[in-house]
Amino acid sequence: MSALSTRLHRQTDPAVAVDPQRASRRRGVVRGLRLTGVQLFCFVVSAGFFALPLVYLLLQSFKDNLDFLQDPTGLPKHWTLSNFSAAWTQGDFATEMVNSLIYAVVPDVITLVLGVFLAFPISRGWFRHSNVLYAFFVFSGFLPAGLIPLFIEAQKLGLYDNRLGYLTLTSLAGAGFFFFVGYIKTIPRELDEAAAMDGCGYVRFIFTIIIPQMKPALATFAVFGFVASWNNLILPLIMLTDSDLWPVTRGLYSFFGEHGSQWPLIAAATMIVAAPILVVFALLQRYLVEGVAGGAATGTAGVGNAPATVVAAEE
Amino acid sequence: MSTSPFGTRRTRRWIPWLSILVPSVGWLTFGLYPSLATVYYSLTEYSGVPGTPMNYCGLCNYRNLFTSNYSQVSDAVVATLKYTAGVTVLQIGVGLGLALLLQRRRFGYGLYRALIFMPQIFSVTIVGVLFSLLLDPSSGPAEQILHSLTGGSSAFLGDASVSIWLIVLVNVWMFSGYTMLVYIAGLRRIPLELYEAASLDGCGPIRRFTKITWPMLAPATTVNVFLTAIGSLGEYALILVMTQGQYKTQTIGMFMFNSAFGVNPDLGLGSTLAMVQFVFTAAIGGVLLWRLRRREVAL
Numbered sequence: 001m002s003a004l005s006t007r008l009h010r011q012t013d014p015a016v017a018v019d020p021q022r023a024s025r026r027r028g029v030v031r032g033l034r035l036t037g038v039q040l041f042c043f044v045v046s047a048g049f050f051a052l053p054l055v056y057l058l059l060q061s062f063k064d065n066l067d068f069l070q071d072p073t074g075l076p077k078h079w080t081l082s083n084f085s086a087a088w089t090q091g092d093f094a095t096e097m098v099n100s101l102i103y104a105v106v107p108d109v110i111t112l113v114l115g116v117f118l119a120f121p122i123s124r125g126w127f128r129h130s131n132v133l134y135a136f137f138v139f140s141g142f143l144p145a146g147l148i149p150l151f152i153e154a155q156k157l158g159l160y161d162n163r164l165g166y167l168t169l170t171s172l173a174g175a176g177f178f179f180f181v182g183y184i185k186t187i188p189r190e191l192d193e194a195a196a197m198d199g200c201g202y203v204r205f206i207f208t209i210i211i212p213q214m215k216p217a218l219a220t221f222a223v224f225g226f227v228a229s230w231n232n233l234i235l236p237l238i239m240l241t242d243s244d245l246w247p248v249t250r251g252l253y254s255f256f257g258e259h260g261s262q263w264p265l266i267a268a269a270t271m272i273v274a275a276p277i278l279v280v281f282a283l284l285q286r287y288l289v290e291g292v293a294g295g296a297a298t299g300t301a302g303v304g305n306a307p308a309t310v311v312a313a314e315e
Numbered sequence: 316m317s318t319s320p321f322g323t324r325r326t327r328r329w330i331p332w333l334s335i336l337v338p339s340v341g342w343l344t345f346g347l348y349p350s351l352a353t354v355y356y357s358l359t360e361y362s363g364v365p366g367t368p369m370n371y372c373g374l375c376n377y378r379n380l381f382t383s384n385y386s387q388v389s390d391a392v393v394a395t396l397k398y399t400a401g402v403t404v405l406q407i408g409v410g411l412g413l414a415l416l417l418q419r420r421r422f423g424y425g426l427y428r429a430l431i432f433m434p435q436i437f438s439v440t441i442v443g444v445l446f447s448l449l450l451d452p453s454s455g456p457a458e459q460i461l462h463s464l465t466g467g468s469s470a471f472l473g474d475a476s477v478s479i480w481l482i483v484l485v486n487v488w489m490f491s492g493y494t495m496l497v498y499i500a501g502l503r504r505i506p507l508e509l510y511e512a513a514s515l516d517g518c519g520p521i522r523r524f525t526k527i528t529w530p531m532l533a534p535a536t537t538v539n540v541f542l543t544a545i546g547s548l549g550e551y552a553l554i555l556v557m558t559q560g561q562y563k564t565q566t567i568g569m570f571m572f573n574s575a576f577g578v579n580p581d582l583g584l585g586s587t588l589a590m591v592q593f594v595f596t597a598a599i600g601g602v603l604l605w606r607l608r609r610r611e612v613a614l
C-alpha cells in the first residue's frame with residue numbers, strides 16, 4: 001500500500017514528469033554526488049556503531065593469549081585459529097549445535113501446523129462466539145509470566161531435563177497461535193465446499209490446499225519462530241541441567257562463566273555461536289527486515305481496520 | 316455462524332472441535348495454566364527442591380515484600396523504573412533519528428538498515444558476552460577510550476552507579492533497529508503533499524518536523540513506546556548474562572529469576588515477584604496506551 005502510494009507520488013513529481021527516465025537518472029547522479037556527506041554519515045553510524053563491535057570481537061578471536069595480554073585492544077600480531085578449535089572442543093559446540101537445531105526446528109514446525117488447525121475453524125466461523133475466544137487469547141498475553149509454575153509443572157509431568165519433554169513443552173506452549181485467523185479469511189470459502197464435495201477429507205484439505213496457500217505467512221512466522229527458539233536462553237537454563245542436552249545459547253552462557261577472562265577463547269566461542277544466525281541473516285536479510293517493516297505497517301494501521309476490509313472482501 | 320462442509324452427517328459436528336483440540340489443550344496446559352497458577356504459588360512457601368513440602372501461607376510473601384525483603388524490593392523497583400524509562404526514551408530517540416536519516420530508498424541505505432537491524436537477531440547471550448568484553452575494566456576498548464579521554468578509570472559493569480545505564484545502552488543498541496523500522500513505515504505513510512504545502516507556506520525544516528512529521532507519526536510512536544516499555548519492563552535475560560543482577564541492576568524480573576532459580580530457591584517469593592511485575596506491566600502499559608491513543612485521537 002505504502003509502496004504503491006510513493007510510486008504514485010513519484011510519478012506526479014514535476015521534476016520527473018518531463019522525461020521520467022533521463023531526468024531521474026541525472027537527478028540521481030547529482031544527488032549522489034551532493035549528498036556524499038550524508039551517505040558517509042549514514043555509513044559511519046550504521047557500520048561504526050552497529051557492526052564494529054562484532055568486527056572487534058572477530059578480530060579478538062584470532063589472537064593468541066600472549067598477544068592479548070600484551071596488547072588487549074589492538075589488532076592480532078600472530079593470527080591463529082587455535083581459539084576456534086579449542087573453543088569448539090572445550091565448549092562441546094558440535095553437540096550443542098545439533099541440539100539447538102532440533103529445539104528450533106521441531107517446535108517451529110509443530111507450532112505452525114497446530115496454529116493452522118486452530119485458526120482455520122475459527123476464521124471460518126464454525127464456532128459460536130469465536131471473537132470472545134479471540135479477545136480472551138489476546139488478553140491472556142498480558143497475564144503474569146508463568147515461568148515458575150511451568151518449571152514445577154515440567155517436574156511433575158516428567159518433562160524436566162529431557163529432550164522429549166523440552167520439545168513437548170516448547171511445541172505446545174506456543175500453540176495458542178491465532179495470528180493466522182485473519183490470513184485464512186482471505187482464502188475463499190468456495191474452496192472448502194468444492195473440496196468437501198469432491199470427497200477430500202479435512203486433514204488432507206488442510207495439508208494439501210490450505211497450507212500451500214499460506215506459504216508467505218507461514219514462511220515469515222517460521223523464520224521469526226526459528227530465530228526466537230534458537231536464541232532462547234532462559235527456558236534451557238531452567239529446564240535442562242544435563243549439559244548433553246544444552247543448546248548453544250545455554251552452552252555459551254556456561255562457557256563464559258567457566259573461562260573467566262580468557263577473552264580470545266570466549267570471543268571465538270561467541271563467533272561460533274553467532275555464525276549460523278549471521279548466515280541466516282545474510283541470506284534472509286531483506287526478508288526479515290521487510291517482514292518487520294510490513295508487520296509494523298499493519299500494526300500502525302490500527303487493528304480496527306483489518307476485520308472491516310476482510311468483511312468487505314467477503315461480501 | 317456456519318457449519319463445516321467436511322465429513323459425513325455424523326462427523327460434521329465434531330470436526331471443528333477435533334481440529335482445535337490439540338492446540339487448545341497445549342495452550343491451556345503450558346500457556347494459560349502456568350500464568351494463572353502464579354497467583355496460587357505466590358501464596359505458598361516452596362523451595363522447589365524435590366522432597367520438600369509446599370506450605371500454603373496466605374499473604375506471607377506479600378507481607379515480606381514490605382518487611383524482610385523491603386530493601387531488595389525497593390531497589391528492584393528503582394532499577395526497573397530506571398531501566399524502563401532509560402530504554403524507552405533513548406530507543407525512541409535513537410530509532411526516530413535513524414529512521415529520519417535512513418528512510419530514503421537509495422543505494423546503500425538498505426544495507427545500512429540491515430546492519431542496524433542485525434543485533435536483535437542474536438541471542439542475548441551473544442550480545443551480553445560481546446559487551447562484557449567491550450566493557451571489561453582491565454582489557455576492554457571502552458576502558459582505553461575513557462582513559463585516553465579523561466585519564467580516569469571505571470569498573471563499568473562492576474560500578475553500581477553506572478551499571479544499569481550501561482545495560483540500558485546495550486539494550487538500545489540491540490533493539491533500536493526495530494524502532495527504526497516501525498518509524499520508517501510510519502514516515503512512508505505521510506503524504507508528500509503535506510510537506511509541499513508547508514514548504515510553499517514558508518515552513519522551515521524544524522517546523523515541518525514539529526508540525527507535520529511528529530504528529531503524523533503518532534500511531535508509530537504508540538506502537539514503539541508501548542512495545543519498548545512493555546518489553547524492557549520484562550527484560551532480564553540480558554541483565555542475567557551481563558551482571559546476574561549484581562551492582563544495583565536487579566530489576567523485578569531479575570529478582571524473580573534469582574529468587575526462584577538462584578542459590579536458595581524460593582518459588583513462592585519468585586511467584587510473588589512475578590505478580591508484582593504483572594501489576595507494574597498492567598499499570599504502566601494501561602496508562603501508556605490510554606495516553607498515546609488519546610494523543611492520536613486529538614489530531
